[in-house]
Amino acid sequence: MPEYDYDLFVIGAGxxxxxxxxxxxxxxxxxxxxxxxxxxxxCVIRGCVPKKLxxxxxxxxxxxxDAGRFGWNVPxxxxxxxxxxxxxxxxxxxxxxxxxxxxxxxxxxxxxxARAEVTGPNSVxxxxxxxxxxxxxxIAVGAHPAIPACPGHEHGITSNEAFHLDAIPxxxxxxxxxxxxxxxxxxxxxxxxxxxLINRTKDILRGYDLSIRDRLLQISLMKxxxxxxxxxxxxxxxxxxxxxxxxxxxxxxxxxDLVMFATGxxxxxxxxxxxxxxxxxxxxxxxxVDADNRSSCDSIYAIGDVTNRxxxxxxxxxxxxxxxxxxxxxxxxxxDYENIPSAVFSHPPLAGVGMTEAQARQKLGSVKVYSSDxxxxxxxxxxxDERALYKMVCDGETDRxxxxxxxxxxxxxxxxxxxxxxKAGLTKKQFDETVALHPxxxxxxxxxx
Ligand code: NDP
Numbered sequence: 434m435p436e437y438d439y440d441l442f443v444i445g446a447g448x449x450x451x452x453x454x455x456x457x458x459x460x461x462x463x464x465x466x467x468x469x470x471x472x473x474x475x476c477v478i479r480g481c482v483p484k485k486l487x488x489x490x491x492x493x494x495x496x497x498x499d500a501g502r503f504g505w506n507v508p509x510x511x512x513x514x515x516x517x518x519x520x521x522x523x524x525x526x527x528x529x530x531x532x533x534x535x536x537x538x539x540x541x542x543x544x545x546x547a548r549a550e551v552t553g554p555n556s557v558x559x560x561x562x563x564x565x566x567x568x569x570x571x572i573a574v575g576a577h578p579a580i581p582a583c584p585g586h587e588h589g590i591t592s593n594e595a596f597h598l599d600a601i602p603x604x605x606x607x608x609x610x611x612x613x614x615x616x617x618x619x620x621x622x623x624x625x626x627x628x629x630l631i632n633r634t635k636d637i638l639r640g641y642d643l644s645i646r647d648r649l650l651q652i653s654l655m656k657x658x659x660x661x662x663x664x665x666x667x668x669x670x671x672x673x674x675x676x677x678x679x680x681x682x683x684x685x686x687x688x689x690d691l692v693m694f695a696t697g698x699x700x701x702x703x704x705x706x707x708x709x710x711x712x713x714x715x716x717x718x719x720x721x722v723d724a725d726n727r728s729s730c731d732s733i734y735a736i737g738d739v740t741n742r743x744x745x746x747x748x749x750x751x752x753x754x755x756x757x758x759x760x761x762x763x764x765x766x767x768x769d770y771e772n773i774p775s776a777v778f779s780h781p782p783l784a785g786v787g788m789t790e791a792q793a794r795q796k797l798g799s800v801k802v803y804s805s806d807x808x809x810x811x812x813x814x815x816x817x818d819e820r821a822l823y824k825m826v827c828d829g830e831t832d833r834x835x836x837x838x839x840x841x842x843x844x845x846x847x848x849x850x851x852x853x854x855x856k857a858g859l860t861k862k863q864f865d866e867t868v869a870l871h872p873x874x875x876x877x878x879x880x881x882x
Contacts, residue, residue, distance in 0.1 A: 439465045441760070442557055442567035443542075444549045444705075447474020449737035449749030450573030451533055456757035458540040465565065466542050467549035467557070472534045473526070475575050475738070476746040479593050482529060483522045484616060487596075488778045490518045491623035495780070499815035513624060515601050522596065551706040554732045558706070569732055569760060572712075572720060573753065574705065576698035576738035581608065585669030588677050589692040592617065602626050602691035606679050608666055609695035610637035612777055615649065617693060619780030622658055629687055631664040631679075638777060642789040642838035644804070648822045649783055649840055655818070656780070661687075700739045707733075717741055724767055726756045743773060774852035776845035781819065784848035787836030787855045790826050799829030803861070803881035809842055809874050823877050825861065832860040837878070847875045 443454045446468035454466040471478050493513075500507045537544055548560040556566045578591035590598075592613050601624045607614045610632035622628045630637075630653075637660075638646045650660065665682030669692055672678055678688045700719040707714065713721045713729040719741030726734045734756055737749030748768065755766040776784035793800045804824040812819050821841025828835050837851050854864065861881075869876035 437555060437566040437568045439463050439543075439565065439567040441465075441569045441571060442549070442565060443467070443571045443573055444551075444557065445474065445573035445575060445701075445737075445739075446472040446533070446537065446544065447573060447575050447737060447749065448476045448746045449753040450474070450571065451537060451753070452750045453571055453573065453736060453753035453757045454542040455536055455540040456754055457761045458537075458542040460757065460761035462761045464542040465545050465567070466537060467545040467547055467559065469546075469548035469560065471530050472537065472544065473530045477529050477533060478526060479596055481746055483526055483596050484592070484620075485778060486522045486525060487518070487620045488616065488780075488782075490522075491620045491780065494623040494625075495817070499811075499817060502815045515598070515624065519596065519598070550704065551710050551712070551733070554710045554730050569734065570710075571756060572702075572705070572707075572728075572733065572735040572739055573737050573749070574701040574739050576700045576741070576744065578613075578694060579697045579699045580694050581666050581696060583666050583668045585671070585677075586694075588669045588671055589694050591694050595693060598691075602689070604689040605629070605691045605693060606631060606677075606687055606689040607693045607695055608632075609697070610634075610660075611695060611697065612638070613695035615653075615777055615779040617695065618653065618658055619778075622653075622656060623780060627657075627659075629659040629661065629689065631661040631666070631681060631684075631687075633663070633665060635662045638783075640789075641777070641783065641785055642824060642826075642836070643791060644824055645783050645785065645822060645838045645840045648820070649777075649779055649781075652781065652819055652840075653779075698738065698744060700741050702739060715741070725759055726752055743770060745773065745775060748773065772852065772856045774848050776848060778845065781821070781841055782843075782845050783838075783840040784844045785836065785838040786848055786852040787834070788826055789836060789838065790824070793826045793828070793835050797828050797830075797835070800835075801827040801829050801832075801861070803827070805877040805881055807874075807877065810872060811842065821874060821877075823881070825864070825878070825881050827861045832862055833858055834861055834864065841874060843874065847878070850875075851878060 440462040441457050441464045443450045443466040446466050454464050458464040497511050549557040552558045558564050604627045606629045618628045661684050664684050667680040670678045680686050702718045710730040720735035736752035738744045751768045758766040772787050774786040806822050808820050824838045826836035864879050867879045
């Protein structure tokens, strides 16, 4: 009789959990993965994937306006049917959900459609009432949206619900100024809503290069989005006509048809029974792990957003892969957290890799910065007064490119390739030696003066 029911019990079939379960099973481990909602997790079901599809859908608003300048006879008033887009997005989400499920099944992992809670270092209790044992438990349960504890907070939605709306509101207030706030601000604005974005501080998108986020702010203001900074969230009151009045410290109240919270995400550790196994959490409720994803309990590991290291899907996937390779494969795999490229799919999008100018100045002292501030040729012909900004940060001593930061059309696509060069430690001279590919926007990267 084996000592445990499984070699590995994974809780959470999101991007990280699915990768870990699949790779462990492929290495011959007996694996079960519990998922209380839908296989695919935040990224596939209510995050990156459906959001990106909405971003594509939203961009048509500008493309249709610009089309006339390119000779297309487009009616001045084009109709947008939100429910068509919403339902088509759901269909695509269903397709990916099935593909993920199939991947796990093909690899030989058993999918348990239930909530699982830890009851000890090697045991979990399922919402079906069963108890299962495993030599190793992997927690990959992700995070959920934080909702400020203000009166009337129950009237607000989060990005989870945004995908399911019956209609696009005429006026929306979005609380927060990070990734989700700026991405949904762009989406709702393009669909015709009046967007007010409020933040508790003076900043949007803290962590990104100042010139790039300032450019997004300027473009967003130019497009007609409203921003209110240093705005403490005091409460939401539902009015007789079904609208919502939001009280803000330091600002006049704002009345809107929908309020959305995008104020960060909290690790899903509450009620998971982790104290039964002595798993240490940090102040934010995240599982504390070492460089090999092991918690303070030897048999329990954690990956992805529940560890609150870098809340990005590709990182959760890498952590899942590293975990599975180390325990069931050749081993000796660690995730390298240096130079992670990231993007905000705002309108226009922005993206970055490596150190911002401020970080480089603080860390390196001697820094050279090159930038290109230009109007993409498509915007020129379209009479669209929207400029792109590319910025390269170099080590003043060695000429090494330590950061690239961009805002403009398609920059997430461009930064993915540029990140290879930054990761490889290439110098500005090596960028300059690369022949420009003309005419592209990306050629600016090898022409920076
Ligand atoms: P972010 O951390 O990006 O932004 C949170 C925003 O909410 C900030 O503006 C912050 O203000 C504000 N805030 C934080 N706490 C409070 C509070 N208690 N009260 C009022 N305001 C508060 O979080 P998001 O929710 O936008 O996204 C969550 C995570 O999901 C991101 O960190 C990101 O890693 C990931 N994500 C990635 C995407 C991508 O890769 N494109 C897309 C969407 C999400 P301030 O900064 O001023 O303190």
